Each structure stands twice: as structure tokens, then as C-alpha cells.
Amino acid sequence: MFYLKDIVHALTNKNPPLPNITIGSVVIDSREAARDSLFIALPGENTDGHEFVKDAFNNGALLALVHQDMPNDLNILDLRQDQFNLEENFIKLPLCLRVDDTLNALQRFAAYWRSKHVIQTIGITGSVGKTSTKELTASLLSQKFEVLKNPGNRNNEIGLPLTLLELETIHQYAVLEMGFYVPGDIKTLCEIAKPQIGVVTNIGTVHAERAGSQEIIAKGKAELVESLPVSPKGIAILNADDPWVISMAEKTRAEIFTYGIDNPADLQAVDIISRGLEGLSLNLLYQGKSHRVQSPLMGAFSAYTILRAAAVALKAGLDWDVINTGISASQIDLRMRQLTLSNGAIILDDTYNAAPESTIAALRLLGTLEGRKIAILGDMLELGPYEKSGHSEVGKYAARTADLLILVGERSKFIAEAALEAGFKQENLFWYPSSRKAADTAQQTIRNGDVVLVKGSNSMRMDHIIRELEAKV
Numbered sequence: 355m356f357y358l359k360d361i362v363h364a365l366t367n368k369n370p371p372l373p374n375i376t377i378g379s380v381v382i383d384s385r386e387a388a389r390d391s392l393f394i395a396l397p398g399e400n401t402d403g404h405e406f407v408k409d410a411f412n413n414g415a416l417l418a419l420v421h422q423d424m425p426n427d428l429n430i431l432d433l434r435q436d437q438f439n440l441e442e443n444f445i446k447l448p449l450c451l452r453v454d455d456t457l458n459a460l461q462r463f464a465a466y467w468r469s470k471h472v473i474q475t476i477g478i479t480g481s482v483g484k485t486s487t488k489e490l491t492a493s494l495l496s497q498k499f500e501v502l503k504n505p506g507n508r509n510n511e512i513g514l515p516l517t518l519l520e521l522e523t524i525h526q527y528a529v530l531e532m533g534f535y536v537p538g539d540i541k542t543l544c545e546i547a548k549p550q551i552g553v554v555t556n557i558g559t560v561h562a563e564r565a566g567s568q569e570i571i572a573k574g575k576a577e578l579v580e581s582l583p584v585s586p587k588g589i590a591i592l593n594a595d596d597p598w599v600i601s602m603a604e605k606t607r608a609e610i611f612t613y614g615i616d617n618p619a620d621l622q623a624v625d626i627i628s629r630g631l632e633g634l635s636l637n638l639l640y641q642g643k644s645h646r647v648q649s650p651l652m653g654a655f656s657a658y659t660i661l662r663a664a665a666v667a668l669k670a671g672l673d674w675d676v677i678n679t680g681i682s683a684s685q686i687d688l689r690m691r692q693l694t695l696s697n698g699a700i701i702l703d704d705t706y707n708a709a710p711e712s713t714i715a716a717l718r719l720l721g722t723l724e725g726r727k728i729a730i731l732g733d734m735l736e737l738g739p740y741e742k743s744g745h746s747e748v749g750k751y752a753a754r755t756a757d758l759l760i761l762v763g764e765r766s767k768f769i770a771e772a773a774l775e776a777g778f779k780q781e782n783l784f785w786y787p788s789s790r791k792a793a794d795t796a797q798q799t800i801r802n803g804d805v806v807l808v809k810g811s812n813s814m815r816m817d818h819i820i821r822e823l824e825a826k827v
Contacts, residue, residue, distance in 0.1 A: 355522070356467065358417065361392070361451065364466035365433050365459055373445055375416060380460075380519045382512065384410035393418045394460050396512065403456070411448040418448070419456045457511065464515030465546045471521045473502075475547050476666055479532040479540055479578050480555025480599075481571065482712045483659055484509070486651070487555060490663035492529040494680040495670055499526040509533035514543050527670070537574040544581035551669060552578040552608070553591040553662050557598035558711040567739065572598040576605050585609035591665045593658070594619040611669065613661040621665050623657045630723050631692060631700070638664060645674050648682045652690065653719035690716065695823055698802035700725070704809040705816040708734045710744035714751045716809055721755035723805045729756040730796060730819060732789065732810020733763030741765060746772040753778040756807075758799065761785045762792045763814055789815045793822035 358375040362368065378390040384406035387393050393410035395403035395418055404422045411418070424430060431445070432452040453459040468475070478488050485507075492503040502525045504517040509531040517530065532543045557572045579602045582588035588608030593599040595614040603610045612619040615626070624644075626636040633650040636657050649660055660681055667677050690704040700723075704716050713734065720727050729752050737744045745765055749772025752759055759782065761770055770785055786792040789810075796819055800806055806823075810816040 356519075358445075358449075360467070361417070361419075361463060362431075362433065364463045365451075365453060375445070375447070377417060380516060381410070381415070382516070384413060384415075387411075387413035387415040389414040391415045391417075394456055395420045395422075396456055396460075407450065416447050416449070418450045419453055419459050420450045421453050421456045421459075424450050424452075460515050461511065461542070461546055464518040465548075467521060468518045468547060471523070471525065473521070473525055473528055474551065474670070475528045475530060475549040476551040476553065477530055477532050477540075477544060477547060477549035477578050477581075478553045478555070478662075479534060479575050480553075480593075481558030481575075482709055482715070483555040483662070484531045484533075486656070486659045487553060487662045488529050488531040490651075490659055490681070490684055491553075491666045492527075493684045494663050494667040494672065494677060495527050495529065497676055497680050498672060499670070500524045501527045501529060503529040504531055507533075511539065511542060515546055518547060532578060534571070534574050537570060537577070540574055540577035541581060544578060549578070549581065550583060550587055551589045551591065551666060552582050552606075553666065554578060554593060554599045554602060555658070555662065556593055556596045556711065558709050568598070572602075575599075576602045579603075579606035579608060582606055582608035589669055591662060591669075611665055613658075613665050615657060615661075621661055621668070623661055626654050626657050628652075628654045628719070628722050630719075636660065640668070645678065647678055650682075650684065652692075653715060653722075655715035655718065693820075693824070695800070697800070699800045699804040699806060701820065701823065702805070702807045702809075703817075703820050704807065705812075705820060707812050708732065708809050710734060710737070710740070710747050713748050713809055716807055717748070717751050717755045720805060720807045725803045725805045726757050726801075727755060728758040728760065728796075728800065728804055728806040730760040730792060730806060730808045730816070731762070731766060731769060732814035732816045733765035735765075735811040735813060742768050745769045749773040750776050757782065759783045760792050760795055760799075762789050762810060762816065763787070789818045793819045796823060 356377055359372045377392045380392045381387050382394050382396050387410040393415040395407055407418045428450050429446045430450045430452055478484050492501050495501045508517055510533045530547055532540055534540055579590040582590055584607040586609055589611055590606045590608040591611045594612040594617040613621045615623045622639045623636045628634045635648045638645045638647055664677055693701045745768035749769035753773040753776035784795050808816050808819055
């Protein structure tokens with residue numbers, strides 16, 4: 355909760371006499387506007403938020419941030435002026451606040467609001483594993499602290515500021531996933547959030563289409579550790595098994611804390627046992643002692659998620675009893691979910707998104723399960739120069755783990771080619787241009803005892819296959 359005067363001061367550095375108008379929430383969708391909310395009119399690709407200012411007011415919003423001329427029947431306070439003539443701009447609700455740029459204003463206000471709170475902020479970035487790391491980290495810390503986290507995929511230049519505007523005095527930690535498309539993105543988010551702890555998961559090829567190369571992706575992700583304060587206030591938690599990540603140690607003034615499986619690290623996982631759908635167990639080695647951990651997270655690759663969250667928890671002062679309890683009891687909202695169809699088949703729904711690294715990890719989990727293994731895979735987007743090689747690597751691995759392949763999209767033809775070259779049988783491979791056509795084959799093919807992985811980039815609409823299977827199989 356904040357006041358009109360907070361917004362005006364954040365955006366103008368002035369403190370004019372204003373009534374105590376209380377704002378309870380911030381929205382960018384007029385349909386979500388409610389009593390006492392602030393609506394921010396952001397421009398979009400297909401629609402412009404300025405078209406919906408009146409709708410937001412009708413739904414209960416008190417204030418709206420705008421950067422376009424608005425109809426004369428709306429009350430407007432122009433924050434671009436050097437001086438406010440409050441007699442002319444009499445404060446009458448609902449009220450539009452005119453700024454130069456609403457996105458910039460959102461970010462500036464979020465940075466101001468962050469500065470008003472004494473909290474520890476944790477930034478998490480990387481190509482794969484950001485969301486699971488954010489969720490488990492927040493879950494562990496929540497055992498002892500009041501924690502704010504960005505929900506869903508609110509990890510960009512809009513979502514992260516909106517999350518920070520939910521900060522309240524009770525919060526002690528903010529766990530923030532930070533997304534990346536091009537260099538400069540992470541730096542902007544760090545300027546807003548001011549993280550003291552930075553976690554980097556790995557450097558893959560996703561977003562290479564926009565960024566240009568894996569090297570540029572690594573440079574962009576390194577902006578997180580470059581933004582951290584000097585040790586001991588700043589802590590960079592780095593993956594010792596990823597050469598791109600561990601090299602970031604040279605780019606930060608923060609304390610370095612490493613984690614890994616294959617290479618020696620400050621926190622290391624050994625003796626990892628995947629129990630399929632029942633989760634996994636592993637030993638965590640720290641300061642000469644071994645701690646056995648059980649987790650409901652599926653797949654050996656989830657050991658990295660556990661390592662990252664445990665590393666943050668240790669730096670936050672949690673003892674091992676609390677960490678063990680939190681890991682074993684965590685019920686976090688993961689992108690991959692398990693469901694059982696009416697015919698008894700088990701589905702691994704991992705349809706939110708896909709990259710070569712995460713798809714191979716999901717296939718590795720599929721390979722550990724009992725039953726006929728079916729992989730339904732769609733195109734992986736935004737790989738740029740790694741498009742063919744990324745899909746081909748998936749095809750090679752799929753040939754070793756799947757009994758049946760159902761592929762969707764033009765790029766998945768590279769998966770098919772690599773799988774066939776690796777010895778996969780042609781009669782067990784099906785290709786379709788869209789998920790709708792693939793759903794028909796899936797319905798006719800899947801039977802009791804099968805385990806089925808469904809994965810692909812979000813825009814491939816692989817979720818349609820899941821809905822069709824749930825409805826008809």
C-alpha cells in the first residue's frame with residue numbers, strides 16, 4: 355500500500371501538498387483494476403493501454419499513469435511540469451498522471467519503492483532452471499522469513515517492477531527471477547531491484563536468436579554478478595560445472611560461492627539417486643560434512659535446483675535441519691506436472707517452454723521410468739544459429755530414451771533426422787505440422803502402462819495435446 359504522494363515524489367523528486375490518497379494495488383490490465391488501484395497504461399504490440407483507461411476507472415481504479423493526450427473529460431495532473439499549480443490541477447478522482455513514458459515511470463517508481471524497504475534481494479538468472487530455483491529458494495526461506503517472489507513468468511522489465519510494488523514492511527526477502535533477451539536487460543532489472551545475492555544457473559542457447567550467440571548470452575547474464583555489491587554484502591552463487599558461469603567470478607566484486615556436481619565446489623551434490631516419479635535423494639557436501647537429502651523433485655537434473663536453493667539458504671543463515679525439512683517437504687509450483695489419464699497412462703506435462711538443455715533433461719527423466727516411453731516434442735524457438743544443432747542433439751538423445759516419437763513443427767524435422775541417423779526406427783516416428791494433428795495420433799496410440807513426455811516451446815501450443823488427451827483418452 356502506498357500513497358499518491360509516493361508516486362509523485364518518485365517520479366518528480368518533489369513533495370507538493372497532496373491529499374492522502376491510498377493505492378492498494380498496481381495493474382496493467384484494466385480488467386484487473388479494482389477499488390483503490392493504480393492502472394498503468396502501457397503500449398503493446400496489438401493494443402495500447404491508453405484505450406482502456408476509462409474501463410480501468412469504471413472498474414474502480416483511482417489513478418492511471420499515461421503518456422498520451424487523454425480525453426478532456428478526464429482529470430489530469432501533468433507530472434512533466436517543473437511546478438504544479440494544484441489550484442488549476444485540483445485533485446479530483448479518478449485522476450490521470452501524465453508522464454513522458456509509462457514503462458519508464460513504472461520502473462522508476464518500483465526502484466523508489468524498493469529503496470524504501472530494508473530487505474535482502476536475491477536475483478536468479480540463467481538459461482534453464484530459473485523458475486524452479488526461484489520457487490524452491492522462496493520455499494526454503496519462507497520457513498523463517500517473510501518472502502516476496504515474482505509469480506509465474508513476471509521476470510521481465512514489466513513483471514519484475516510490478517512484483518516489487520507488492521513489497522510491504524513485513525517482507526524480509528525478495529526472490530526475483532530475472533529474464534533475458536538481449537544485453538542490458540539484466541542490468542536494467544538490477545538497477546531496479548538492487549540484488550545483494552545473485553544466482554546464475556547455466557548458459558544455454560535459448561534466446562540466441564535475439565542475443566546472437568552463446569557468448570553474448572553469457573555476457574548478458576553476467577550483468578547480474580556485475581551489479582552485486584562488494585563482498586561481504588554481495589554474494590555471487592555460481593555453477594562450477596558450467597564454464598560460462600564459473601568464469602563470471604572474474605566479473606564481480608562480490609563473494610564467490612560455488613555449487614556443482616561434476617567439479618569441486620563450496621556446495622557439492624554426490625550419490626544422486628533418481629527415484630523416477632517419487633523424486634530423488636542425494637548427499638550435499640558442505641564444509642567437510644555430508645547431509646543426506648530427500649526431495650519430491652523429479653529427475654537427477656533437479657539436483658542443481660536443490661544445490662542453488664540450499665546455497666542461498668545457507669547464506670541466509672538457515673541451519674541444515676531447516677534446509678533438510680524444507681527440501682523434503684517442498685510443494686513448489688513447477689512447470690513440469692505429472693498426471694494420469696483415464697486409461698492409466700502417465701503424462702509428464704512440460705509444455706510451458708523448451709530449450710535443448712531442458713528437453714534433454716526431461717528425456718533423461720523419461721528414460722528412468724518404467725513402461726513404454728513416448729516423447730511428444732515440438733519446435734524449440736529462439737535458438738538462432740544453434741537451431742539445427744540444438745534440435746539435432748535432442749534427436750540423438752531421444753533415439754536412446756524413447757520408444758515412440760511424435761514430433762510437431764518444421765524445426766522438429768531436425769530432431770527426426772538426427773534420431774533416424776542414430777538408429778531410431780522410422781515406423782516409430784511420426785511428424786506433424788501442428789499440435790492439433792499430433793493430438794489425434796497421440797489419442798489413438800497412448801495406452802495403459804505408457805509414460806509420455808510432452809514438451810515444446812510455448813507458441814507451439816503443445817498444451818493442446820494435453821487437453822485433448824485429458825478429454826478423450
